[in-house]
Amino acid sequence: MKEPQSFVPETTTGGPTAPSAYRKPNGEKPSVAGDPIILPPGIDSPTFKKFTQQLADIVGRDNVTVISKDEELYQESYLDPSKAHDMFHILEKQYFVSSAVVAPRDVPDVQAIMRLCNEFEVPVWPFSIGRNVGYGGAGPRVPGSLGMDMGRNMNKILNVDVEGAYALVEPGVTFFDLHDYLVKNNLRDRLWIDVPDLGGGSVLGNTCERGVGYTPYGDHWMMHCGMEVVLPDGSLIRTGMGALPDPNADPNLPPHEQTANSCWQLFNYGFGPYNDGIFTQSSLGVITKMGIWLMTNPGGYQSYLITIPSDKELHQAIEIIRPLRVGMVLQNVPTLRHVLMDAAVMGDKTTYSDSKKPLTDSEIDAIAKKLNLGRWNFYGALYGPEPIREVMWQVVKASFGNIPGAKFYFPEEMPDNKVLQIRNNTLQGIPSVDELKWVDWLPNGGHLFFSPIAKVTGDDALAQYELTRRRSEEFGFDFIGTFVVGMREMHHIVCIVYDRKDADSRRRAHKLISTLVDDAAKLGWGEYRTHLALMDQIAETYNFNDNAQMKLNEKIKNALDPKGILAPGKNGIWPSTYDKKAWRVPI
Known part of the structure; x- marks a missing residue:
């Protein structure tokens, strides 16, 4: 052993x-x-x-x-x-x-x-x-x-099928690579990709770690279709319809070079037990090819920002979001971001304060006022022809208009708001690396993600915010976080930013996230993904x-x-x- x-x-x-x-x-x-x-x-x-x-x-x-x-x-x-x-x-x-x-x-x-x-x-x-x-x-x-x-x-885009709206990629294909391929081949007017916050990661890798993006295709694993996998003993399989040979395949070619069944990237399940899931976040195979569905150009697009003035409206905002999201009025994967996440993209901590301690409520409010933002900021998008977008917007605006002090903006109304301009691209599948700037909140910035899953309810959002902010400040860190709203759940992504060249800062960050894992488990919240150092602890919950x-x-x-x-x-x-x-x- x-x-x-x-x-x-x-x-x-x-x-x-x-x-x-x-x-x-x-x-x-x-x-x-x-x-x-x-x-x-x-x-x-x-x-x-x-x-x-x-x-x-x-x-x-x-x-x-x-x-x-x-x-x-x-x-x-x-x-x-x-x-x-x-x-x-x-x-x-x-x-x-x-x-x-x-x-x-x-x-x-x-x-x-x-x-x-x-x-x-x-x-x-x-x-x-x-x-x-x-x-x-x-x-x-x-x-x-x-x-x-x-x-x-192994970084090739092996196929982009316009009619089927999918791509087949190797592990080294990044979101930038796939987007650039569509642009260079004049396909961007027909097909979009979905991107996470940072575009330099692997499409295959992010999908198989069950990462998310922000268009209607934001659940990346949901949008995968068909994989080629090398098992631990070196044997090779294709999942789903890929297990059915292409009748026109050349049998003289090695298996990995043979053409695949024409439905490999069209129907996930094939026949019999569905194996794909065991190769996500797992140690059961090395994925060498993967299909990913692409979004057809919706025929129109408009992103927006809704600012929520204070913490006391967080509960109401989440209660408004849930029925709109389940009912698909909110078509994409929207985010409700704490103001310090946006502030960190626009400057480091010294831009706003000389304090070495976690910022106080009054200091955070001053930052929000300076940036013309709310304490919480909701980023969403409308998709489809103009009449459809207009109807959707009226519903969204009327719903959020019930929040006292809520304000509404389109990107063209806030040209100097760097985050809104970035999100305007991200929500239409245009990758960037600009949002990584928030890691520079502290000198020599490194970060950990604490990412519990919860119901889309105001009670859960308030409880998670209260817990994670209190613990963050207890260990000497500012709370930086966002609620990413899926179809029926929330990923609460808490960004623990620390000085990676300071042993004490690293130690406190490690202790903080470990404490949060235990706190969350006691309340029925489990993390969907984690750092190497926390894998055993979370698995045990x-x-x-x-x-x-x-x-x-x-x-x-x-x-x-x-x-x-x-x-x-x-x-x-x-x-x-x-x-x-x-x-x-x-x-």
């Missing part, structure tokens, strides 16, 4: 036999020149060198990088993401770090890498781009894992009927990945070859 510490031989308890080699404690510097910062668990230096040489034989030496010195962990920018560690680290920079990074060139490379990792029993952590900032970036859950950079070489869901996940994991090679520990699911208690992250 793989353990993170102590020089003791491997043992197992009912699982497959693990390597018999001795392992280095996590964080100990290898003494052999050329060794990585941390070796994979159970792997000694000579074995590691043999392993990486065979990796280079598969993909070419230019596609293998051993992470052998701290200088290789220099990347701290979203635009230049690290491929080896968590750029926005809350533990030491060297903790969630890969031993080496490999960049497969094609599907056969991925299959060969998985088979090699099984042979050497080296854990492998796939990622698409490495921009999953706030949740761990490219860092592996198990230090010393082999990072597998799926996006460096989903414990109905003596952890029945986790037991099922572990059974599937051990059946498909008996050696525990692929992303061990991801989202709290540990193979039988690991002692999950020993790998718990210290707080």
